[in-house]
Amino acid sequence: MAPKRSASKPSKSQAIETSEEKTSELILEPGYMRQYPKTELSDEVSANRLVHTSKERLLVGSLIIFALVIRASNLSNPNSVVFDEVHFGGFAKKYIKGAFFMDVHPPLAKLLFAAVGALGGFKGDFAFETIGDVFPPNVPYILMRQLSAFMGVGTVLFLYFTLRATGCKQSVAFFTAALLVIENGLVTISRYILLDSPLIFFIAGTAYFYTRTEISKPFSFDWFRYLALCGTFLGFAVSSKWVGLFTFAWLGLVNLIRLWFFVGDLSVSVPSIFRHAAFRGAVLLIIPAVIYLFSFYLHLMILTHEGDGAAFMSSAFRIDFDDTTVPKSTSADVGVSSIVTLRHLGTHGGYLHSHDHLYEGGSGQQQITLYPHLDENNRWIIELYNVTSEPFEFVPITDGTKIRLKHMITSRRLHSHDVRPSVSEIEWQNEASCYGYEGFDGDPNDDFVVEIVKDKSVIGEAQEKLKAIDTVFRLRHAMTNCYLWSHETKLPKWGYEQQEVTCATQGIEPLSLWYIEDNVNIYLPLDAEKTGYKQLSFFQKVAELHKKMWHINNGLTASHVFESRPSDWLLLNRGISYWALAPHQIYLLGNPIIWWPASFLFLGYGIYIVVLIFKYQLGYNISISENSFNFNYNTFIFLLGWFIHLYPFFLMERQLFLHHYFPALYFAVLALGHLFQLFSSTFKNRKTYVLYGLIFSASLWCYYQRLPLTDGSDWTLEKCEASKWFSSWDYDCNNFPYENAGNNRPANADQGGIDFNSALKPQVEGFPPQDQQPLVAEPVEQDVALEKDEL
Numbered sequence: 001m002a003p004k005r006s007a008s009k010p011s012k013s014q015a016i017e018t019s020e021e022k023t024s025e026l027i028l029e030p031g032y033m034r035q036y037p038k039t040e041l042s043d044e045v046s047a048n049r050l051v052h053t054s055k056e057r058l059l060v061g062s063l064i065i066f067a068l069v070i071r072a073s074n075l076s077n078p079n080s081v082v083f084d085e086v087h088f089g090g091f092a093k094k095y096i097k098g099a100f101f102m103d104v105h106p107p108l109a110k111l112l113f114a115a116v117g118a119l120g121g122f123k124g125d126f127a128f129e130t131i132g133d134v135f136p137p138n139v140p141y142i143l144m145r146q147l148s149a150f151m152g153v154g155t156v157l158f159l160y161f162t163l164r165a166t167g168c169k170q171s172v173a174f175f176t177a178a179l180l181v182i183e184n185g186l187v188t189i190s191r192y193i194l195l196d197s198p199l200i201f202f203i204a205g206t207a208y209f210y211t212r213t214e215i216s217k218p219f220s221f222d223w224f225r226y227l228a229l230c231g232t233f234l235g236f237a238v239s240s241k242w243v244g245l246f247t248f249a250w251l252g253l254v255n256l257i258r259l260w261f262f263v264g265d266l267s268v269s270v271p272s273i274f275r276h277a278a279f280r281g282a283v284l285l286i287i288p289a290v291i292y293l294f295s296f297y298l299h300l301m302i303l304t305h306e307g308d309g310a311a312f313m314s315s316a317f318r319i320d321f322d323d324t325t326v327p328k329s330t331s332a333d334v335g336v337s338s339i340v341t342l343r344h345l346g347t348h349g350g351y352l353h354s355h356d357h358l359y360e361g362g363s364g365q366q367q368i369t370l371y372p373h374l375d376e377n378n379r380w381i382i383e384l385y386n387v388t389s390e391p392f393e394f395v396p397i398t399d400g401t402k403i404r405l406k407h408m409i410t411s412r413r414l415h416s417h418d419v420r421p422s423v424s425e426i427e428w429q430n431e432a433s434c435y436g437y438e439g440f441d442g443d444p445n446d447d448f449v450v451e452i453v454k455d456k457s458v459i460g461e462a463q464e465k466l467k468a469i470d471t472v473f474r475l476r477h478a479m480t481n482c483y484l485w486s487h488e489t490k491l492p493k494w495g496y497e498q499q500e501v502t503c504a505t506q507g508i509e510p511l512s513l514w515y516i517e518d519n520v521n522i523y524l525p526l527d528a529e530k531t532g533y534k535q536l537s538f539f540q541k542v543a544e545l546h547k548k549m550w551h552i553n554n555g556l557t558a559s560h561v562f563e564s565r566p567s568d569w570l571l572l573n574r575g576i577s578y579w580a581l582a583p584h585q586i587y588l589l590g591n592p593i594i595w596w597p598a599s600f601l602f603l604g605y606g607i608y609i610v611v612l613i614f615k616y617q618l619g620y621n622i623s624i625s626e627n628s629f630n631f632n633y634n635t636f637i638f639l640l641g642w643f644i645h646l647y648p649f650f651l652m653e654r655q656l657f658l659h660h661y662f663p664a665l666y667f668a669v670l671a672l673g674h675l676f677q678l679f680s681s682t683f684k685n686r687k688t689y690v691l692y693g694l695i696f697s698a699s700l701w702c703y704y705q706r707l708p709l710t711d712g713s714d715w716t717l718e719k720c721e722a723s724k725w726f727s728s729w730d731y732d733c734n735n736f737p738y739e740n741a742g743n744n745r746p747a748n749a750d751q752g753g754i755d756f757n758s759a760l761k762p763q764v765e766g767f768p769p770q771d772q773q774p775l776v777a778e779p780v781e782q783d784v785a786l787e788k789d790e791l
Helices: 043-048 054-071 085-097 108-119 141-165 170-181 184-189 196-214 221-238 244-264 270-302 538-554 566-571 592-599 601-617 626-650 658-682 687-705 707-711 717-723
Strands: 028-030 035-037 339-344 351-358 366-371 379-384 402-407 413-417 429-435 448-452 472-477 483-490 499-504 514-520 576-581 584-588
Touching: 035 244, 054 141, 054 170, 085 108, 085 141, 108 141, 108 196, 108 270, 141 170, 141 184, 141 196, 141 658, 170 658, 170 687, 184 196, 184 584, 184 658, 184 687, 184 707, 196 221, 196 244, 196 658, 221 244, 221 270, 244 270, 244 626, 244 658, 270 538, 429 483, 566 626, 566 658, 584 707, 592 601, 592 658, 592 687, 601 626, 601 658, 626 658, 658 687, 687 707, 687 717, 707 717
Parallel strands: none
Antiparallel strands: 028 035, 339 351, 339 379, 339 514, 351 366, 366 429, 366 499, 379 402, 402 413, 402 448, 413 429, 429 499, 448 472, 472 483, 472 514, 483 499, 576 584
């Protein structure tokens, strides 16, 4: 919005500032029809936005010391696994062992933890299996935690430098950064082996280096350097968590806003605007893309062995592992008497599988499932529906052939009938089972018709007759016309939580597609054609990984005892219990004195902007000073970052937790710093320092009031109860002893305790029921390992 009237000369109060204090500037030049603001700052103001005096270097040094004391001290406590260290410490182990795993996050931050662990002598001989597992002496967990802690300190410095680069004075930047140091939630996540601290550090670096381009001469060496660093940190952020994509979106929007100012600045030539767009677009796209792909290159290069995550990937992906169990080649022609394994195409469930266990429901016949691991129970013998003896020659299976599949281990045949499945009791789904007994030749409910899906099969013979690997087909039940089908639903524990297989008369067609992976037929000649998977390129592997990551991420929809929604985050309704071992507990919770003003700043700013717009429309003179212009621009930019990092979570149906709010909170604190700057520049007296002192004192009091929840130090029941401002802050005060009572705890303290030896292991989906309220949250960023069937 262009101001209706604005003074280009500084006011009297601005004129008495010393040159070192002048950090805001608004130069309006006369245009053809209106005045326009210049986008390039003067050398004086640009210099004053940098750390260039010994006095300020001492100020920054004191900030570093303060942050190190708060965030990097006593990291050895507790000396056991905390919260999602189960996953990210466990992933470090797998990197060191080279065992492939599946995770919903990009690899960069996990690689950093693994590298630090390896440098510290970690050999991958500790599993990080359960919250509360005590670290043995040979695990450099303190060193790994220091990575998070030092990045937390770096985030504080980036906030200080960003505020300075955007026009805040030293005192304001120092005060705001000091508040960030004692934000309890950010302190907690920076003390452990978690992805949040590296992510926020990289986001903070992205914001800082972008602001440095704003105060650098366009197209100078410094400008290119800071633009490249901005792209680099953006690449680091996106490569650590997909939340970095929100930062990418924010950076794209603020660059568009900047280009819009260039368009309005008549002193900037049109070719220069195009160069800005070209260089910014190229650097901020290419560098992050290269870093992102390189992190996956390292990920795949290091993980050379089949681990517990390999089962999620296609067989074509798995054949490059050094110890792959996937057959490198197999007989191409499939015929009668072939012993085959059938792989489901539509899910990552794996192979058509049966075992000598019965359904607890439905017909009570032998179970049919999908199983992700290679196993003898995956093998089936192909028979013709009307032939009871072997043909003693090779007979191919063509499109439309009616066959029976006999389970090789149990000698029962694949079967379906008009009985509802035990789990998916839906009218259009019939049960798929194994049925038969010794000497039984089968019945018509064992008959399935092979229907080759030509547009999914390789062009040529694979579209006319069954070929291993190359032919995609459906199996239609001859009696009921349903199709052998599977989906993500799991059987209960009596079905070993393997994937349900049914026979469906409708439903999503890709879920009824199959192909044969392994094929043995004794009637084929020795020189018979062989086939195998084609080796995937790096980009094909990355694409497949991303499909699985996206699918698994969207599947994290089960309820969790400590989950919360974005509206809860703003109000700081509740936190997350990270760890507990009486009489200590770690519970993630923010500092309300900092949290609430930052989170609800958008309301006051929105009202302020609406009032300005109405005054402008009603014809009032709008006087925009240098300080208010700088406040409006930067507060809008940072609140835009807050909004972009928050709003998408309102649209998500997956599990969400308080720590998902921290990137948005960082931008909100940046905006809060500019509110302090506006106040400081408006009221130039000691009262501002009194206000800062009161706010910092209240924040420091809040920090120390709940410090035992942040670092797991000693506490008492009385102090714990006094710290609970709301009943929704559900940390368990019964875990702590009475004051002046030694280690005596309340009689009911054990009711809230947790047996770490029986803590739940990470699962693909499913969490404790809501009526089970553990004192400590189980890991929430799911490690998606699958347990092997021991049948």
